[in-house]
Amino acid sequence: MLNLFQLVLQIAVILVAARVVGFLFQKINQPQVMGEMVAGILLGPSLLGWLAPGVSAALFPPASLAYLNALSQVGLVVFMFVVGLALNPTELHGYGHAAVLTSHVSIVAPFCLGGLTALYLYPRLSDDGVTFTGFALFMGAAMSITAFPVLARILTERGLVRSRMGTLAIACAAVDDVTGWCILAYIVVLVRVTHASRPAWVTIAGSIFYVLVMLFVVRRLLPAFERAFRKRGQLSDNLVAAIVVLVLVSALATEWLGIHLLFGAFLMGAIMPKTPDFVSYLLHKFESVTVVLLLPLFFAFTGLRTRIGVGGGSAIWLYSALVIVVAITGKLGGSMFAARLAGMPWREAASLGILMNTRGLMELVILNIGLDIGVISPVMFSIMVLMALVTTFMTTPLLEWVYPARLLKAQVVGTEKNVA
Amino acid sequence: MLCLFGILEIGKGITAPPAIGGEWSVQFDPAANCAGAFARLRQPALSISQSGPGALIMLNDGRSTPFPATITGGTLTAASLTATIAGKRGERVLEGKFDFDGCAPVAFRAIRREPAKKGGE
Numbered sequence: 001m002l003n004l005f006q007l008v009l010q011i012a013v014i015l016v017a018a019r020v021v022g023f024l025f026q027k028i029n030q031p032q033v034m035g036e037m038v039a040g041i042l043l044g045p046s047l048l049g050w051l052a053p054g055v056s057a058a059l060f061p062p063a064s065l066a067y068l069n070a071l072s073q074v075g076l077v078v079f080m081f082v083v084g085l086a087l088n089p090t091e092l093h094g095y096g097h098a099a100v101l102t103s104h105v106s107i108v109a110p111f112c113l114g115g116l117t118a119l120y121l122y123p124r125l126s127d128d129g130v131t132f133t134g135f136a137l138f139m140g141a142a143m144s145i146t147a148f149p150v151l152a153r154i155l156t157e158r159g160l161v162r163s164r165m166g167t168l169a170i171a172c173a174a175v176d177d178v179t180g181w182c183i184l185a186y187i188v189v190l191v192r193v194t195h196a197s198r199p200a201w202v203t204i205a206g207s208i209f210y211v212l213v214m215l216f217v218v219r220r221l222l223p224a225f226e227r228a229f230r231k232r233g234q235l236s237d238n239l240v241a242a243i244v245v246l247v248l249v250s251a252l253a254t255e256w257l258g259i260h261l262l263f264g265a266f267l268m269g270a271i272m273p274k275t276p277d278f279v280s281y282l283l284h285k286f287e288s289v290t291v292v293l294l295l296p297l298f299f300a301f302t303g304l305r306t307r308i309g310v311g312g313g314s315a316i317w318l319y320s321a322l323v324i325v326v327a328i329t330g331k332l333g334g335s336m337f338a339a340r341l342a343g344m345p346w347r348e349a350a351s352l353g354i355l356m357n358t359r360g361l362m363e364l365v366i367l368n369i370g371l372d373i374g375v376i377s378p379v380m381f382s383i384m385v386l387m388a389l390v391t392t393f394m395t396t397p398l399l400e401w402v403y404p405a406r407l408l409k410a411q412v413v414g415t416e417k418n419v420a
Numbered sequence: 421m422l423c424l425f426g427i428l429e430i431g432k433g434i435t436a437p438p439a440i441g442g443e444w445s446v447q448f449d450p451a452a453n454c455a456g457a458f459a460r461l462r463q464p465a466l467s468i469s470q471s472g473p474g475a476l477i478m479l480n481d482g483r484s485t486p487f488p489a490t491i492t493g494g495t496l497t498a499a500s501l502t503a504t505i506a507g508k509r510g511e512r513v514l515e516g517k518f519d520f521d522g523c524a525p526v527a528f529r530a531i532r533r534e535p536a537k538k539g540g541e
Contacts, residue, residue: 111424112423112424112427115423115424115427115428115431116427118427118431119427119430119431119434122431122434122436123434123435123436123437123472124472124473125471125472126436126471126472127436127437127438127439127440127441127470127472128435128436128437128438128439128509129439129441129509130436130439132428132431132432132434132436133428133431133432136427136428136431140424313474377441377470377471377472378469378471379471379472379474380471
């Protein structure tokens, strides 16, 4: 039964922890979201459960987590809509060879390295309830993801959005995100159809039908929202509610098809009209509650499932180190060499690689899906969460080291002069 | 794509430990002289969380006593439990002996109630 007092107390504790740790991380030049992710881990068995098991058990008893999970999933649905909304296909135009080559290599290199690592980790961290194919494809997808929202935030905080490297990084991350989600959708279908009562062809044909309806029917109706926005300079509450309902219906459709709630929400955002003022209005409407209230709940729920350093022995640290090295080599190294091959100077190519290596929140979303469908074990989940934290944490200091702020400023000024 | 197909082909030859994660209902030998100890257990008596050959077994004795275990081949071994893992993936059965508080080892048979959600079986 729902214990309302406990749930509200949990939310309050999570929000305070997220804001405090987020603030502290900002003091060391890390994005706020990095601190919020760490706050979630600190509230779980990795720290609070280890230091004060009694407090942890009283605050987060296992029976109460279903409600926290439900709230965080609602938050994620809205967040994925926001991520899709922020994606703009026109950002890909004009970057030609460098964007195409870098984005492709930044997916293929970590994907293949992830698959190779799976050969070693499958007998050590998985079981025969998961096929090697499912495990390897998931490892590849999890290694190749880039956190588009965190990347955009880092670029904004450093004033890099208008730099050549910044715009290229956003374009490549957008391609990576879309590709990564398509691959993950395929994996989820692959895994779920073997367990679902309905035949595989229903899921596959249904998914194709759903995507076609979204692209060729729903997408053509959505400009009506934009026209209403232009007429009044804002959307009425009824129209905002209509958008929310569309997001939920799309999410439900993909969940019913056996893909996942989040794909529907993401696609709904991706096909929304992309006029900058309309997008920025919707982002403003949806982002505050999601980012301030609901995402910290997701981080906390993730943290409660993560057991860094708890059990598993010293081999776990070896596997963690291996996963982190492979993730960095594939993503950072792959993107850097591809950008260099496409003609970028070494310093910019390295910076692009560092930015693409940011996995952050999107990685946590994917890992939670992997744990939910059982394609990764709890220990593998913890290892991958650690990798997501390390690769996100290293972005800002590494970027500052490779491409100091004064040089970046000069490049942005140069780019603006060229545009003028 | 070639690289990926190569990896997937090689991977088909790799075997992982048997899946035992999930909730287990345990039947003890009724002849065993430890009725008091069994009475404390509620079904499903075992909850197993697995990662490769490592597992964490939680005993549903009101205190959720955890104990780490290892899978070697078809055998599950923990400080107070030894069992063979039998049956196909969807119908796993554990059969072995359990060292209960102050009792002689008791024979048991456990049937998986709710397999941990798994992908790609």
